[in-house]
Amino acid sequence: MSSEDAAGAEGRGGDTGSTDADGTKEEPRAGEANGPLGGGSSGTSDVEGAAESAGGPADETGGADEASGPTAGETEGTEETEETGETGETAGADDADGDVSAAPGSVPDDVLEAEADDPVWDVVVVGAGPAGASAAYAAAVAGRRVLLLEKAELPRYKTCGGGIIGPSRDALPPGFELPLRDRVFAVTFSLNGRLTRTRRSRQMLFGLVNRAELDESLVEYAVKAGARVRTGVTVSRVEQHGSAVPDRRTVAVVLSGEKRPVLARAVVGADGSASRIGAHVGVKMDQVDLGLEAEIPVPQSVAEDWSGRVLVDWGPLPGSYGWVFPKGDTLTVGVISARGEGAATKRYLEDFVGRLGLAGFEPSVSSGHLTRCRAEDSPLSRGRVLVCGDAAGLLEPWTREGISFALRSGRLAGEWAVRVAEAHDAVDARQQTLNYAFAVKAGLGVEMGVGRRMFNVFSRRPGMLHAALTGFRPAWNVFAQFTRGAVSLADVVRTNPVARRALDALDRPQS
Secondary structure, eight states: OOHHHHHHHHHTTSTTOEEOTTSOEEOOOOOSOOOOOSOOOOOOTTHHHHHHHHTSOOEEOOOOOOOOOOOOOOSSOOEEEEOOOOOOOOOOOOOOOOOOOOSTTBOOHHHHHHTTTSOEEEEEEEOOSHHHHHHHHHHHHTTOOEEEEESSOSSOOOOOOOEEOHHHHHTSOTTOOOOOSEEEOEEEEEETTEEEEEEEOSSOOEEEOOHHHHHHHHHHHHHHTTOEEEESOOEEEEESSSTTOSSTTOEEEEETTOSSOEEEEEEEEOOOTTOHHHHHHTOOEEEEEEEEEEEEEOOHHHHHHHTTEEEEEEOSSTTOEEEEEEETTEEEEEEEEETTOHHHHHHHHHHHHHHTTOTTSOOSEEEEEEEEEEOTTOOSEETTEEEOGGGGTOSOTTTOOOHHHHHHHHHHHHHHHHHHHHOOSHHHHHHHHHHHHHHHIIIIIHHHHHHHHHHHHHHHOHHHHHHHHHHOHHHHHHHHHHHHTSOOHHHHHHHOHHHHHHHHHHTSOOO
């Protein structure tokens, strides 16, 4: 394809298709479902300040209608390349005031009173995001009495790109069907709007979901396994000593506005990046970033241009990048950068949306969220309380992908919480929590270590990373295998001497 042809194709969203190495033509792929998310729009200039002053993430909403505007397209001439056809996400939910939900699986007051003769749950999980729902499922499928607590009524909106990579799919419960809005077969890369190039694959790279739909489906799966759910409740604190705790095998979960605490043999904190349970455990963070995102409803013609293709833009701020994820007739458009650069991050989002030709469309939701990565020595438990997902600061430092870390750590937390619940003394409980920490650090911790190194390289040399992914086929092949779940970044560094030496050289401290 000539550069002129490639530019024309990319200006139309790359919808002309491409021919794979085997000679078959790759046709555009339509999204699986339609329908913009509900909510509204408002400016995001104060998102970072609001989030930091509140000690946690801030979401903003207001009313919005669809507005007419230009067709979306990249501003640069582009060149399309093909993959060789090799074979191969901000996660936990927080907890707030409200009434007992009437949703399927929720616990009405009369049921709670009927269980007063055996008031201690085996496992209580706080937060009904991917981490919490996975923990509840893992404990319930083991036959334990499980209560899942969530501050909001389900479904609820969460700021999240909604990318489902291979490790996320592999961590789902058996038989779980993802509510996919689109399947991704192509990635367009750009360097702050320049040097745009699209890579294509004959195999699906990853899927896209709305977090509200994913979370609700995961909770329903936990309920089918036997877990009970209470929504609209705030967990104000947990106590492992004091008058509310009947014995040393029990944890008291104190709910705002309720006199009687919920009692459990083990507690899993999955209540998001501003976690109250994480504060109780003493979680420490060493990387905090601000993500800004807009859900933009678009006409069918624009949606078709983006179907099956995402855009990743390496941004102008150190460690920043932007994304466009198509989900039916809505585009999820966002950027992320280090906390403390709120005004510059907002300008990046505005410029990014404008370059894409999307400024004429009114967002249905505009929101902001702080993502937090744990320090390497941060605890994962305290007594009979475990933390997982965002509450533990478990996410990939380079991409800030959190769904796969939430699902995997949630499953581990649920499995080990069962063992903690069975422990008859503090020594046994301590041994089980140490086993949980070892399991997390041996898998997710190693991946985070490589991710930190990748983040350091990316922050200093985004142009080099862009050149590798767009011009060096082996680098693209590794990216494709990573998104499908065939390998992890840690696998690549461990098994590939060339990749290991390259990372060592690029991550060497600069004098």
